[in-house]
Amino acid sequence: DAKTTQPPSMDCAEGRAANLPCNHSTISGNEYVYWYRQIHSQGPQYIIHGLKNNETNEMASLIITEDRKSSTLILPHATLRDTAVYYCIVRVGTSNAGNMLTFGGGTRLMVKP
Amino acid sequence: EPEVTQTPSHQVTQMGQEVILRCVPISNHLYFYWYRQILGQKVEFLVSFYNNEISEKSEIFDDQFSVERPDGSNFTLKIRSTKLEDSAMYFCASSVQGSGNTIYFGEGSWLTVV
Numbered sequence: 001d002a003k004t005t006q007p008p009s010m011d012c013a014e015g016r017a018a019n020l021p022c023n024h025s026t027i028s029g030n031e032y033v034y035w036y037r038q039i040h041s042q043g044p045q046y047i048i049h050g051l052k053n054n055e056t057n058e059m060a061s062l063i064i065t066e067d068r069k070s071s072t073l074i075l076p077h078a079t080l081r082d083t084a085v086y087y088c089i090v091r092v093g094t095s096n097a098g099n100m101l102t103f104g105g106g107t108r109l110m111v112k113p
Numbered sequence: 114e115p116e117v118t119q120t121p122s123h124q125v126t127q128m129g130q131e132v133i134l135r136c137v138p139i140s141n142h143l144y145f146y147w148y149r150q151i152l153g154q155k156v157e158f159l160v161s162f163y164n165n166e167i168s169e170k171s172e173i174f175d176d177q178f179s180v181e182r183p184d185g186s187n188f189t190l191k192i193r194s195t196k197l198e199d200s201a202m203y204f205c206a207s208s209v210q211g212s213g214n215t216i217y218f219g220e221g222s223w224l225t226v227v
Contacts, residue, residue: 034215038156041150041202041221041223042220042221043117043204043206043218043219043220043221044156044204044218045218046215046216046217046218049215087156100146100148100158100161100169100171101158101216102158103155103156103157104155105155
């Protein structure tokens with residue numbers, strides 16, 4: 001799986017949008033971009049994933065650049081409960097793939113009142 | 114919403130003892146995984162399991178570890194002779210075969226070896 005680079009930490013004011021960047025310049029054509037988060041020591045929670053188009057769900061939006069070398073996770077209205085470590089992971093997503101996720105250090109997002 | 118459930122949530126065991134951690138994956142999922150996270154460190158892949166056999170394993174997953182799907186619902190991780198360095202949070206996860214193949218994690222089992 002391609003390596004990703006994320007800032008180690010970020011702060012965000014409560015109620016504002018949190019924009020978390022991720023660089024994945026060596027991503028391959030069949031690799032998806034996945035975002036997970038881990039609140040304290042809980043299990044990693046799936047947020048969103050995409051291949052090349054921008055994606056939105058009830059939790060967040062994912063913006064992937066046209067060259068697919070970077071992406072941004074957007075939490076539109078961050079709350080204190082969004083304080084967590086956010087992981088950007090790229091992995092193959094073919095229908096027969098059961099391959100693992102490789103977690104890096106992630107970005108520690110601190111949402112402040 | 115379906116979820117991966119794990120038991121026990123916390124177990125304390127003496128060094129050298131055998132431990133079995135249990136997981137109930139999401140019911141229609143076909144791929145099962147174990148990950149671990151030592152306190153303050155990254156989440157690390159241990160093993161993936163599909164069609165009643167190991168499909169991938171990491172260097173961490175040595176002969177001390179084994180996995181089993183003893184029935185249609187449970188997926189277990191056994192550590193035969195625990196060591197102090199096995200103290201960690203162990204996460205079970207599962208995914209459905211298909212496009213996207215999103216992996217969903219349980220809340221973890223915290224193992225303390227004393």
